[in-house]
Amino acid sequence: MRLYLEDLHVGQRFKSAPHRLEAEEIKEFAAKYDPQPFHLSEDGAAGTLFGSLAASGWHTAALTMRMLVDSVPLADGLIGAELQLAWPKPARPGMELRVFSEILDIVPSRSKPHMAIVTMQSETRDQDGAAVQRVTVKMPVFKRDRG
Amino acid sequence: MRLYLEDLHVGQRFKSAPHRLEAEEIKEFAAKYDPQPFHLSEDGAAGTLFGSLAASGWHTAALTMRMLVDSVPLADGLIGAELQLAWPKPARPGMELRVFSEILDIVPSRSKPHMAIVTMQSETRDQDGAAVQRVTVKMPVFKRDRG
Numbered sequence: 001m002r003l004y005l006e007d008l009h010v011g012q013r014f015k016s017a018p019h020r021l022e023a024e025e026i027k028e029f030a031a032k033y034d035p036q037p038f039h040l041s042e043d044g045a046a047g048t049l050f051g052s053l054a055a056s057g058w059h060t061a062a063l064t065m066r067m068l069v070d071s072v073p074l075a076d077g078l079i080g081a082e083l084q085l086a087w088p089k090p091a092r093p094g095m096e097l098r099v100f101s102e103i104l105d106i107v108p109s110r111s112k113p114h115m116a117i118v119t120m121q122s123e124t125r126d127q128d129g130a131a132v133q134r135v136t137v138k139m140p141v142f143k144r145d146r147g
Numbered sequence: 148m149r150l151y152l153e154d155l156h157v158g159q160r161f162k163s164a165p166h167r168l169e170a171e172e173i174k175e176f177a178a179k180y181d182p183q184p185f186h187l188s189e190d191g192a193a194g195t196l197f198g199s200l201a202a203s204g205w206h207t208a209a210l211t212m213r214m215l216v217d218s219v220p221l222a223d224g225l226i227g228a229e230l231q232l233a234w235p236k237p238a239r240p241g242m243e244l245r246v247f248s249e250i251l252d253i254v255p256s257r258s259k260p261h262m263a264i265v266t267m268q269s270e271t272r273d274q275d276g277a278a279v280q281r282v283t284v285k286m287p288v289f290k291r292d293r294g
Contacts, residue, residue, distance in 0.1 A: 033209040035216055036224045058212050062180035062205045069182055077183045086229045
């Protein structure tokens, strides 16, 4: 199902399928985009703030986006221009991640009657329910009926 | 050179080497992490808000991190826990991106005399100087001399 503005309400929730995070993909993402010792290898992570291999926060963010695309099927797409992002703890090899989203606010546009700005919060949690990422984003969402 | 807290001051600036963004890498990143039509192909982008192929904001963020690792050589690493992020306009194929960073604030820790929280703002700009991403992050930074 593709969702339009008419299908959304404040308090609406979405839950993604799980993604099991593997050490290999952590190292692969890091080599390409965030080549710091604590993201590249177990040995490199020892003796750093992280202590053992930890995913780049940007890897957690990219995986979260993938899970959002699959779990929040907005018809015109998930398009964010501004957001706040926090990584309360790092994602680690072996974690089973899932994204829980909730619509916090819907503000109709004054100039464009077929559009609203929707505020959504998404929390990425491990298998024990502990958050590894929280993001709050404002997105334009459009009506099915553009009259 | 690896930088410690003693090497930093408010107003200090860093500039990365350029990265030329290619259509192929935009599509490749999107297929893996943000498979929406406007990031996947020229045809898919026509008729959307973007009009033509645009990089995922998370791709811009990942490329920015890569340029930060190369241009802001903190000895203990670039470690962010909370940040604000904006994408004023999308990154497009053929753009030459560069990251300009500035230290905005340095607040010594009360409990840990060898540490401070450093606020850094990084702007990712195209070849004409227009911003495609702005990020403000707070990071722990440590002294060379840990007493």
